[in-house]
Amino acid sequence: MHGLSDERAAGGAEPLRASPRGRSLASIFAACGNPGCAMGWLRLWRSRRAPGFEGRWACSPECMGEMVTAAVRREMDRGGLQPHAHRLPMGLVLVEQGRLSPGQLRQALAGQRQAGEESDEMRRLGEWLVERGVVDEAALTRARSAQWNCPVLPLDGSSPEETAAVLPRFLAEAAGALPVRVAGGRLLYLAFAEGIDHSVSAAVEAMTGWNVIAGIAPDSEFRRAHRAYLEAPAPRAHFLEAGNSWLLARALARRIETVRPVESRLRRVHGWFWLRMWRRAPLGMPRCGDVEDLIGALGDSA
Ligand SMILES: [Zn+2]
Structure with a gap:
């Protein structure tokens, strides 16, 4: 139980803010993360260390499935996140x-x-x-x-080896985004060449817990650094396409049950659903061996 409270408090998307004593009490009486869980008080005996999903645990694969389904639905509703404000030509x-x-x-x-x-x-x-x-x-x-009303980001301090696990290659390539560096342990500089992709920016913020400063990098510097990023060793990543959102949620939940991460989070980036899974508590700069990504998409029949 003790390990559970530490991991969940350190890695949860919604960290418990109580005192250490309150935290351990909270974890002992923490309920299954599925609001519709039918186990009642019995779930206390079914608590599992892992897998974790968005700061919660599920008492069973069925409950995990429900939690992931709710998250997929939430991310589908996030569609309006395209603040392409009127910009001057x-x-x-x-x-x-x-x-x-x-x-x-x-x-x-x-x-x-x-x-x-x-x-x-x-x-x-x-x-x-x-x-x-x-x-x-x-x-x-x-x-x-x-x-774009954003800073210019010079890339001389960028190190693809250091930031390699921040953003999956697929999304870095599709969105033309490049994690540059982390400052003060809580600010991540994310560079773009042509314009800011707020959807990527918001997803990286949610996944890392850092504040993202998005900026524009000079074309030639960006091309060089981006190529180095795409070629650097990357975390394991899988792709899947599902016929509808329910099947997608089922597949994501199945993967979570297989990998059994201590924490996992889901964010939508345009048409892709980015599921990130952590083998260790997500603290600080992620390392390639500690995270695994699943990029899901909905097929035409969705
Ligand atoms: Zn449950």
Whole structure:
């Protein structure tokens, strides 16, 4: 029992804030995390050290299934998390910052349109301007940071080996995101090249418990560091596709029962459901061998 209270208090998504004595009492009388659990007081005798899910335990695989199903439903409802606020177009930001004259912007847009018609591939204005030497990369980076209202993150302090287990490769690649470093044990710098993906940012915050500072990194630095991150050793990851949310929840819960992590958490990132499982209490920088990820998606029939 003692081990249970330590692990759960250290690793739970909702840590118990009581005194050490209150904490151990709380763990002795802690109920199964499934609100609909039918075991009543008998569940106290069925308490299991693991697996843990979002700071709670389940008295049985059935109850774990119910808890994961509720979490999948919660994450499906989180769909509105796309605060793509009205941002100024890149061209106007550059004009406002004095990097581009209104005449140059008109020319660039016309040229880009023409190039787009010819090559059938409309390039983004910022990249297009950098390629033609109209603005430099530093100006583009500053304009993007103004556009997204976020800091510029230099990547010279980034270490893919250190941050390797923060974000699964699949999501890092799909979202163009790069964990840079942790400061003061509670701030994680997360870099993006073109723009901030708030869905990834929020998921990383929930998974790590750190405050995420999302920022824009210069294109060339980002490409180099991102490649190094994608090539660094990564935590074990599995993928699964399910026909509907109920089947998805069943599959996730089954995996939790197999791995028996001390803690696991679920977050949705766009169309993907990211389940992270910890073999040790999730404290500090995760290490590749201590975490395992499952990326779930709903099939077309969902
Ligand atoms: Zn139960």
